Every structure is written in structure tokens, then in C-alpha cells.
Amino acid sequence: MMKEGQLRIPSGCAIAAVIDRDGGRMPGSLVTEAMRPMHERSNGLGGGFAGYGIYPEYRDFYALHFFFENRDARKSCEASLKERFEIVQSELIPTRKIPTVTDEPVIWRYFVDPLKSCLAAEQVDEREFVVRTVMKINTENRGGYVFSSGKNMGAFKAVGYPEDVSEFYRLEEYEGYAWTAHGRYPTNTPGWWGGAHPFTLLDWSVVHNGEISSYDANRRWIEMFGYKCTLQTDTEVITYIMDYLLRRQGLTLEEAASVVAAPFWSKIDAMQDPKAAEKLRYLRTVFPSLLVTGPFSIVLGFDGGLMALNDRLKLRSMVVGEKGSRVYIASEEAAIRAMEPEAENIFAPVGGEPVIVTLNRKGGAD
Amino acid sequence: MDGKTISAKGLDSRAINDAIREAGDCLLTDCLGQRFIGAGMNTEDITIEGIPGNALGAYCNGARITVHGSAQDAVGDTMNDGVIVVHGSIGDAAGYAMRGGKIFVRGNAGYRAGIHMKEYKEKVPLIVIGGCAGCFLGEYQAGGVIVVLGLDAAGPIVGDFPCTGMHGGKMFLRGSCAGITFPPQVTARTATAEDMASIRVPLEEFAALFGQNADELLASEFTVVTPDSRNPYQRMYVGN
Numbered sequence: 001m002m003k004e005g006q007l008r009i010p011s012g013c014a015i016a017a018v019i020d021r022d023g024g025r026m027p028g029s030l031v032t033e034a035m036r037p038m039h040e041r042s043n044g045l046g047g048g049f050a051g052y053g054i055y056p057e058y059r060d061f062y063a064l065h066f067f068f069e070n071r072d073a074r075k076s077c078e079a080s081l082k083e084r085f086e087i088v089q090s091e092l093i094p095t096r097k098i099p100t101v102t103d104e105p106v107i108w109r110y111f112v113d114p115l116k117s118c119l120a121a122e123q124v125d126e127r128e129f130v131v132r133t134v135m136k137i138n139t140e141n142r143g144g145y146v147f148s149s150g151k152n153m154g155a156f157k158a159v160g161y162p163e164d165v166s167e168f169y170r171l172e173e174y175e176g177y178a179w180t181a182h183g184r185y186p187t188n189t190p191g192w193w194g195g196a197h198p199f200t201l202l203d204w205s206v207v208h209n210g211e212i213s214s215y216d217a218n219r220r221w222i223e224m225f226g227y228k229c230t231l232q233t234d235t236e237v238i239t240y241i242m243d244y245l246l247r248r249q250g251l252t253l254e255e256a257a258s259v260v261a262a263p264f265w266s267k268i269d270a271m272q273d274p275k276a277a278e279k280l281r282y283l284r285t286v287f288p289s290l291l292v293t294g295p296f297s298i299v300l301g302f303d304g305g306l307m308a309l310n311d312r313l314k315l316r317s318m319v320v321g322e323k324g325s326r327v328y329i330a331s332e333e334a335a336i337r338a339m340e341p342e343a344e345n346i347f348a349p350v351g352g353e354p355v356i357v358t359l360n361r362k363g364g365a366d
Numbered sequence: 367m368d369g370k371t372i373s374a375k376g377l378d379s380r381a382i383n384d385a386i387r388e389a390g391d392c393l394l395t396d397c398l399g400q401r402f403i404g405a406g407m408n409t410e411d412i413t414i415e416g417i418p419g420n421a422l423g424a425y426c427n428g429a430r431i432t433v434h435g436s437a438q439d440a441v442g443d444t445m446n447d448g449v450i451v452v453h454g455s456i457g458d459a460a461g462y463a464m465r466g467g468k469i470f471v472r473g474n475a476g477y478r479a480g481i482h483m484k485e486y487k488e489k490v491p492l493i494v495i496g497g498c499a500g501c502f503l504g505e506y507q508a509g510g511v512i513v514v515l516g517l518d519a520a521g522p523i524v525g526d527f528p529c530t531g532m533h534g535g536k537m538f539l540r541g542s543c544a545g546i547t548f549p550p551q552v553t554a555r556t557a558t559a560e561d562m563a564s565i566r567v568p569l570e571e572f573a574a575l576f577g578q579n580a581d582e583l584l585a586s587e588f589t590v591v592t593p594d595s596r597n598p599y600q601r602m603y604v605g606n
Contacts, residue, residue: 037399314477317439334399334417348476
């Protein structure tokens with residue numbers, strides 16, 4: 001069987017997300033409810049979740065979630081991990097045996113702290129160090145694959161329907177201030193656990209409904225900066241674009257949204273505010289290869305918030321609603337109502353205009 | 367309404383439609399995202415509580431569907447006859463390739479309402495949107511009538527790029543449409559008394575459904591948009 005990365009994978013998909021702006025913690029089972037009415041948007045070949053604020057007891061350490069092909073792969077990867085990190089905790093990720101999720105790899109997590117001496121030797125900051133390590137492990141083909149690498153957050157994904165994946169990973173036992181969820185409908189893929197969404201790097205995670213047509217243009221650009229697209233899935237490249245624009249280039253979320261879903265030139269030319277138009281022209285000129293074309297609706301998760309974004313032609317659906325301190329995002333209104341029947345202020349964001357929701361106070365998830 | 371009550375809880379799309387066909391006229395409660403409700407139905411009168419899923423009333427062929435909340439994407443996809451009434455708002459691509467029947471929405475419509483609507487002889491589909499419409503309204507419209515009232519609108523009542531590729535049918539937009547840019551192949555002009563007479567019946571039906579005043583609506587200024595030619599693409603490939 002071919003694995004992800006040996007075959008191009010267009011996908012349909014369902015997405016959902018929730019955040020409590022006051023930092024109140026919600027079990028992973030809440031966002032799982034959103035996936036039930038959207039069951040038909042997936043075909044059982046991939047489901048996944050990202051939870052933020054789920055590891056408060058290890059909040060200062062990077063949580064590395066791994067798929068290993070076997071025990072030997074784990075031993076080999078762990079040995080090289082120890083050369084770069086202090087491993088604070090190492091354990092199997094708890095799972096539940098269910099008939100609908102099968103053929104699981106060895107699923108392990110490490111809470112790690114980068115070795116200061118290695119940081120000094122490589123002359124990079126901690127986050128760049130972690131990114132380089134993840135890229136190295138994921139391209140070495142030693143049977144280990146990192147699918148989550150942020151602090152106080154984690155991704156959980158598998159081949160299966162999202163409701164089943166949630167049960168498999170016992171997500172009702174985790175509590176986070178924000179969750180994203182994805183149900184996958186790849187149409188010509190073997191389906192591999194690593195290819196399920198969310199795609200993550202550091203604390204960035206992306207769930208995506210759509211099929212971007214600029215994949216290769218985006219990939220060629222982003223691979224110039226050390227990112228390695230190993231899976232040929234369009235979502236992976238969006239994750240790396242976000243890391244590049246937000247962490248390395250220091251753009252704001254709004255600016256990053258204006259790069260990947262840039263307004264049409266005709267709209268920029270018609271803008272009343274010359275300074276705003278000038279900025280958009282600048283972003284389109286500097287990052288032309290990071291314009292993402294084709295249909296997409298994505299939710300970007302990050303430390304302290306979520307950003308929802310549609311392609312500028314809005315070729316995929318996305319709805320936002322709220323209730324109290326919570327904000328809900330999903331491909332369908334029914335999914336929001338499954339999480340909160342009394343959700344208010346339901347609206348569909350305009351294509352290309354990001355909806356950014358952040359915690360009212362940083363660290364509110366404590 | 368006489369008829370049975372069906373709870374949609376725990377039922378999938380097929381089971382719901384089977385139950386509706388058996389019941390005839392009915393009230394469907396606890397709806398949560400189930401698709402294709404009323405698809406292809408001919409005579410049923412269906413009232414829905416909750417959120418019906420995508421493709422509500424697809425291929426509808428004469429049934430009457432009333433939704434007390436909002437509906438999702440592709441309402442009335444390829445609808446042929448009948449009436450769909452939505453008291454809330456609707457998602458994207460409503461009335462996709464619709465070729466007959468009527469859709470009335472009290473709230474807003476998402477992107478691409480009326481995409482590729484068409485008409486033939488007495489089959490003239492109609493969409494009336496009480497609120498505002500999103501971008502690409504009437505994209506590739508080939509026939510039928512789209513009315514946007516913009517009730518309670520603070521800004522423009524349609525989004526960007528309306529009438530892209532429009533080559534048939536007619537659009538009525540309440541107000542002067544100042545600030546809205548139309549593509550070059552269509553003409554936007556102020557509605558005449560004759561134009562308004564042609565939408566009197568639909569607006570009276572809309573007003574009766576949602577408690578509005580038809581005379582006030584009919585007295586407002588409307589902009590009519592029509593394509594410049596019935597066959598603008600006649601020389602694109604071959605002479606036809």
C-alpha cells in the first residue's frame with residue numbers, strides 16, 4: 001500500500017472549532033458533538049482534533065506526539081531525541097480499543113525541554129530548534145513521525161470517522177480552552193494516520209476543508225526556508241506558511257490572512273484608505289507565491305486563540321456563532337447547534353476576511 | 367396544518383424522507399443537519415423546526431417546505447416546482463440551477479444565490495430574499511427572477527461581483543444600487559411601473575408570508591438588472 005506523500009490527495013471534509021474567551025476549559029467531547037451531524041462530509045479515512053490548554057501540568061515543555069511504525073522505530077527515534085532534548089515525561093498516549101479504529105501505530109508522547117547547549121551550538125532560538133528537529137525526524141524515514149509539537153496543546157488524529165477518533169483517543173478526558181476538529185474525505189488516497197488533520201507545527205494547527213490549487217507554487221516557495229512538505233497534502237503547506245509568516249516574518253494574523261487570501265487587485269485599487277491599500281499591495285508584492293488559490297475554509301489554532309478564514313471567492317462554507325464567552329466555528333450551522341443549541345449571532349464570514357478570536361486575558365486557561 | 371409530527375432525532379436523511387412520504391403533510395421537529403429533506407417531492411406540505419441540512423428541497427417538484435429557523439447551503443438545488451419558505455437565513459448557492467418553483471427567504475442569503483438559474487416558457491423560477499445577498503448573486507444566471515429587498519440593511523444589499531456571467535433572466539434590487547459595480551454585459555436601470563407590476567404578485571406573497579406591507583415594498587425604488595443580449599456568447603465558439 002502506498003503511504004501519504006506518494007500520492008496526491010484532494011479532500012472534501014468537515015471542520016469545527018470552539019473557544020472559550022474566558023479560558024474556561026471544555027472536554028474534547030464537546031467539539032466531537034459538532035462532527036456528528038456532519039458525518040457525511042467525511043468518508044472514514046481521517047479524523048482529528050487539536051486541543052489547547054490540555055497539558056497545564058507540563059505547560060513549559062514541548063509536547064511531542066509521535067506515530068512509530070514499531071518499537072524499534074521508537075527506540076531509534078528516542079535515542080536521537082535525547083541528544084537534543086531533556087525528556088521530562090515519556091508515555092503511551094492513552095487510547096481505547098474500538099472496532100472502528102484499527103491498525104494503529106505505536107502512539108507515544110514526550111514532554112521535552114531543548115538542551116541549552118544544543119541551542120547555543122546551533123545559535124537558534126528554542127522554537128526554531130524544535131521546528132528543525134521535527135523536520136529532521138519527519139524526513140529521516142526512520143519509522144517515526146511527529147504529528148504535534150506545541151506547548152500545552154496537542155493534536156490527536158487517526159484513520160477513521162472523527163467521532164470514532166475522539167472515542168479512540170479518550171478525548172472526553174482532556175480539557176482545553178479551545179478545540180478544533182476535522183473529518184476527512186480524501187478521494188484518492190490510501191489514507192494514513194499522519195495524513196489526517198490537523199496539521200501542526202509548534203502550537204500552530206490547521207484544519208482545512210477544500211482543495212488548494214496553488215499547492216506546488218506554495219510548496220516550492222516554503223521549502224526554500226527549511227520546511228519539508230512530506231505528505232503532499234495541501235493542508236500541510238498552509239501550516240508551514242502560517243509558521244513562516246507569523247513566527248519568522250512576525251506578521252500579524254490579519255496580515256497573514258491578507259497574504260494567503262489576498263484581496264483582488266481591483267478591490268485594493270478601489271479602497272478608500274490609501275495607507276491600507278499600500279500595505280496590501282506591499283504584502284501581495286513581497287509574498288506572491290504564498291497566495292493560496294482554490295477552495296478552502298480553514299481554522300488556524302494557536303496559543304491563545306483561533307483564526308477562521310475562507311478563500312476569497314468563498315468556495316467552501318463556514319459559519320460562526322457565539323454564546324456567552326464561547327465562540328463556535330463550523331462548516332455547517334447544524335454543527336454549531338450540536339455544540340450549543342442556543343448559539344446566537346450566527347453569521348457566515350465574507351471570503352478572505354479572517355475571524356480572529358483570542359482569550360480575553362493571556363494565560364486565562366490556567 | 368393537519369398532519370403528523372415526525373421527530374428527526376436520530377434519523378438520517380433517507381429515513382426522514384421515507385417518513386415524510388408516508389405521512390404526506392407533516393411537521394418535522396428536532397432537525398439537525400440532515401440533508402436532502404423533501405428532495406424530489408411532489409405534493410407534501412412540510413414544516414421544519416430546527417436546522418435542515420444542505421440541499422433542502424433539492425429537485426423539489428411541487429412540495430411546499432417551510433423552515434422556521436435557518437437553512438444551510440444549496441436550498442432548492444435544481445428545484446423544478448413548489449415553494450420553499452425560510453424564516454431565517456440561508457447559506458451559499460441557493461437555487462443552484464433552479465428551473466421552476468419559488469424560494470422566499472426572510473433573512474439573508476449567502477454567496478452565489480441563484481447561480482445558473484434558468485427558465486423555459488412558463489417555467490420561470492423565483493427567489494425573493496428579504497435581507498441581503500452575498501457576493502456573486504445570480505452568477506451565470508440564465509433565466510428566472512431574483513429579488514433582493516435588503517430590509518434592515520445598513521450597507522449595500524448585495525456583495526461584490528453580482529451578475530458575473532449573467533446572460534438571461536432578471537434581477538430586482540431594492541434601492542438605487544449606488545456603489546455596486548455590475549459587469550459590462552448587463553444593464554442596471556431604475557424599475558418602471560411595468561417592471562414593478564411584474565413582481566407585484568411575488569412581493570404580495572412575500573409580504574403575506576412574513577408580515578410585511580406589500581404596498582410599501584412596491585412603492586420603493588428598485589433597480590432592474592438584465593443582460594444586454596439574450597445570447598451574449600453566440601460567437602464565442604461557433605456561430606449559433
